[in-house]
Amino acid sequence: MEKHFTDATFDAEVLKETKPVLVDFWASWCGPCRMIAPTIEEIAKELDGKAIVGKLNVDENMQTANGYGVQSIPTLLIFKNGKVVEQFIGVKEKDEIKEAILKHV
Amino acid sequence: MLNIGMRNTIIIGSGPAGYTAAIYAARAxxxxxxxxxxxxxxxxxxxxxxxxxxxxxxxxxxxxxxxxLKKQALRFQTEIKSEIVSAIRREADGTFVVTSKNVEYPTKTVILAMGASARRLGLESEKALYGKGVSACATCDGFFFKGKKVIIVGGGDTAMEEAQFLTRFAETVTIVHRRDAFRASKIMQERVQANPKIRIVWNAIITEILGIDVGHVTGVKLSSTTEEKHWEMPIDGVFAAIGHEPNSSIVKEIVECDEKGYVKVTPGTSKTSIEGIFACGDLQDPHYRQAITAAGSGCMAAIDVERYLSEKGV
Structure with missing residues (x-):
């Protein structure tokens, strides 16, 4: 299952996590974000145990979105040991995202 | 011998045309x-x-x-892959091979529904700053420009609509247009001109987007289209609404296209210049480009495929 990160939980659940973490920056009014939501869910299931996969609603968690300079959604950031190691802006293929996460497992 | 895994039809594209074709083909x-x-x-x-x-x-x-529409297509057993097709090949026996992610999918027919995509300005700096102040989606990204200054390039209805939309967030929206008049409908122009947050710069084009050194958009370089004049404008965001281009690049060598890249079909049908390949939606429509016409032509393509298969007896 994918997680739902917030400004309050970001430090503990993303930055302090030792496994790679995929964060999907999204909002309910973003059409492309909604179209890729099923892909993110599938990735969460398929990489269960290997990586953490979650979403961050930019509308409710502006602080984190601003902190990473997100100005376009969907943006996908992959974190490892508290640092951004991969970045995708816009819709990408599932395998491309999965491969990028697996590089850091 | 029939190739194992030979499909009846492969649909490329997931807009109203592609999904309507899927619904009809699946129900058939x-x-x-x-x-x-x-x-x-x-x-x-x-x-x-x-x-x-x-x-x-x-x-x-x-x-x-x-x-x-996607749900409806899935209800009737459409198989959907969230992948990008890289090539289509025609075999000697009149069937086709569609390639995606190095996997080849043999099929008796192909429905092309790749649609059209928003045209970009075509600047190197635009690519470099994409997602860092340069946006291809006003409805997605307008939110990030609360209290900021943005530019929208264009002069049609889409540009007017997006300019209006962006004023919900931005402090000012400047429309940059290369001519001295908009081609947008009168009602849209009037709305824009009545909006106190919207400014218009006529007869100008953007030649460069600034800010690569700091990692986000800080301004633009502008040039006049009527005189020898160049200037800079500080800005936080750049949006473009300068029309659309058909996504026909993977089929240009296979089926006949017009000079703008739209796939040619026999009028009143979805038949392309190659038997067994059908086209629908914006990919083949330089005139109407509506959701409903795309959906209608997707239905036509699926019916044309059904008839083609039964005529061939395959």
Missing amino acids: DLSPLLFEGMEPGGQLTTTTEVENYPGFPEGVMGPDLMVT
Whole structure:
């Protein structure tokens, strides 16, 4: 299952996590974000145990979105040991995202 | 010998045309395979309210409509892959091979529904700053420009609509247009001109977007289209609404296209210059380009495929 990160939980659940973490920056009014939501869910299931996969609603968690300079959604950031190691802006293929996460497992 | 895994039809594209073709083909027991492509759901996913799609008296949000169409296609056993097709090949026996992610999918027919994509300005600095102040989707990204200054390039209805939309967030919206008059409808022009947050710069083009050194958009370089004049404008965001281009690059060598890249079809049908390949939606429509005409032509393509298969007896 994918997680739902917030400004309050970001430090503990993303930055302090030792496994790679995929964060999907999204909002309910973003059409492309909604179209890729099923892909993110599938990735969460398929990489269960290997990586953490979650979403961050930019509308409710502006602080984190601003902190990473997100100005376009969907943006996908992959974190490892508290640092951004991969970045995708816009819709990408599932395998491309999965491969990028697996590089850091 | 029939190739194992030979499909009846493969649909490429996931806008109203592609999904309608899928719904019809699936209901006709053709077990279609649909590739979503690079913009799942197509152009409607970046719009807001659609007020002219029949069946929705209160209007419908573009992304909602696409989620609904996808559900309907899945209900009738369409197989959907969220992948991008890289090539289509015609075999000597008149069948086709569609390639995606180095996997080859043999098929008896192909329905092309790749649609059209918003045209970009075509600047190197635009690519470098994409997602860092340069946006291809006003409805997605307008939110990030609260209290900021943005530019929208264009002079048609889409540019007017997006300028209006962006004023919900931005402090000012400057429309940059290369001519001295808009081609947008009169009502849209009037709305824009009455909006106190919107400014217009006539007869100008953007030659460069500034800010690569700091990692986000800080301004633009402008040039006049009527005189030898160049200047800079500080700005936080750049949006473009300068028309659309058909996504026909992977089929240009296979089927006949017009000079603008639209796939040519026999009028009143979805038949392309190659037997067994059908086209629908914006990919073959330089005239109407509506969700409902795309959906209608997707239906035509599926019916044309069904007839083609039964005539061939395959």
